[in-house]
Amino acid sequence: MVSNLDKSSIINMENTARYQPRSKLNVTFSTADRDSAVFVFNVTKGNNPLLLSTENVAGHIALKHNDGSFVKDTLHFTEPNINGCFGYYIPNEMLKREGTVTMQVFISEKGNSNVTVAERIVTFDIEKSIVSQISAETKLQYIVEYDELQAIIANRITDIEDNMANAEDYVSQLEQAREKGLTDIEVAKTDSVKALNDLADKRLEEINNKASVYSSKFDDDKQYMDDKHQAFKESVLNSEVVTQGESKEWQKYKLTNDDGTRIYLPKGSFEDVTKLASGFYETVTADDASSQGFPPGINNSSFVEIDITRGGDTRTQIKVVMNYNMRTFCKTIHTNSIDNYGWKELISLPLDEEIETQNSAESRANETLADANRYTDEQFSKQHTVLFEGSANGVNTEFNLTDSIYNYSLIMISGKFPGGTFNEPVLVSNVIDNITIQRFNLTDAEGQLVEFYESSVNVKNGIKPFIRHDVAFDYKNSKPSGKDKNAFTITKVEGWK
Known part of the structure; x- marks a missing residue:
């Protein structure tokens, strides 16, 4: 049983497959902690006490001091019939030596040394007591000072005895003072003893009351633990627990996570x-x-x-x-x-599709031929398309087509200029960025006044062409018109595939 005055350290030991690293405990005992340095080991599973007893498990401990000394011993349950809790007092022979101690604890199943319920490897320290660290020189100094103090006291006693011998009244006064002091002490003692007894009776009554409460709770808890212990033993003896022999032929390789997921x-x-x-x-x-x-x-x-x-x-x-x-x-x-x-x-097919057979292939071929003929007829009907109808005049004027000219083999740009109307056929394969339209006109009946006209349409965008420039030249007067004569007006664009 662990005493309340012991220096105890509680270590939790988990029954789990998860790796528990070797840990450095924040625990230090003194070389003066004889018969009081104790470790308490709680064995848990899923943060709950594991139901263990002397009937099914045994605890073992090994301690190795850094000076090479080694101890191997057996753990004991801290309380009778209380499951899952072990205690161990550090041997005094090991506590005599300061240093670091490595401790390995393992709880094993009785009758089967290969089954380990829980295991921990930890380290703790033993520090040298301050008293044991006092040097011999310091001790000798205290002895000398004590001898000197003893000599001074002896001299003072001698002086007091001489004075007492020479003065009878001193003795009388001392006797009176002694009697008075004894009387005062007796009165104070009586009063103090009564007060202490009253206080002790009160505290004793409180302790007895609390002890009754705790005793009752302990009896209830003990009964609960006994019931659980009995239920555990019955479940072990009569349960459907799988033994190693029964699981011998089970699949041992882990293909998935524990919950079956990838x-x-x-x-x-x-x-x-x-x-x-x-x-x-x-x-x-x-x-x-x-x-x-x-x-x-x-x-x-x-x-x-x-x-x-x-x-x-x-x-x-x-x-x-x-x-x-x-x-x-x-x-x-x-x-x-x-x-x-x-x-x-x-290769896989959707559920609504079937595997191709000879009959289905022939049927599909007939359907494809019909679709091809229908498509050909539609395409022939769409050989000619009007891409633009309207009025586009002036440099930088943009006009939108219903389709890109590059989807056609031949386009025709139609419109009017000062000499009348024009129709400009264009082979699309020869177009780079611009389409140039050139015309000339004799401006009077005798044909003496001659003017040349030129316009350029930028079709790089394909579907949004614009008039790049529009100029003219008066041949008779040798007079250019400037960059924006704006003589051409485009009224229609057609395409043939």
Whole structure:
């Protein structure tokens, strides 16, 4: 049983498969802590006390001092019939030496040394007591000072005895003072004892009341623990707990997470998908998916699911599925790591589509021919298209077409100018950026007044041409018109395919 005056440190031991690293405890005992340095070990599972008893487990402890000394011992339950709690007092022989101690604790199942319920490896320190650190020189100095003080006191006693011998009245006064002092002391003692007894009775009554409450609660808790303990023993003896023998033929390899979901591999966390162990995985491919051995059809930074199974002599089957579009790729690696065929993509059909047969192929061919004839008739009917009708005049004037001129083989630009109307046919294959329209006109009946006209239409955009320039020249007078004669007005654009 651990005393309330002991220096105790509680250590939790979890019954879990999760790795528990070796830890440095913030615990320090003194070389003076004889018979009082104790560790208490609580064995839990899922943050709840684990129901253990002397009937099914045993506790063991090993301590190794950094000076090479070693102790191996057995743990004991701290209270009878209280499950899951062990205690251990550090041996006095080890507490005599300051330094660092490594402690290994493990709780094992009785009758089967291979089953470990819980295990911890920790370290703690032993510091040298201040008293034991006082040097011999300091001790000798205190002894000398004590002898000197003893000599001074002896001299003073001698002086007092001499004075008492020479003065009887001193004795009388001392006797009177002594009697008075004793009387005062007796009165004070009586009053103090009564007050102390009254206070003690009051505190004792409070303690008894609290003890009754705690005793009642302890009895209830103990009864609860006894019931749980009995239920545990009955469940162990009569339950459907699976033994090692019963699970001998079970599947031992872990293909998924505990909840059955795929094992997630962080993006870019492996170098070659073909080297992964058997299992069901999901991951995001690297920015360059091919660097991880994925097939060329897998997109970079794509979420994929991977199924890998392996047989003897390195025979392997690998399936990779891009989750968002269901594209599926497979690879088989034959005996002795021979990869003859590389990655293959599996072709699949939607549920509403059927596999092609000879009859369905012929029917589809007939439908295609009918569609082609219908399309041809429609295209012939659409050989001629009016792309623009309106009035476009002046430099930088833009006009919109219903379709790009580059979708046609021949276009015709029509309109009017001072000499009448014009129709300008243009072979589209010869057009680079601009279409130039040139005309001349004899301006009187004798044909003496001659003017030349030119306009340029920029069609680089294809669907939004504009008038780039519009100029004229008076041949008789040798007079140019300037850059914006604006003699041409475009009224219609037509196209032929």
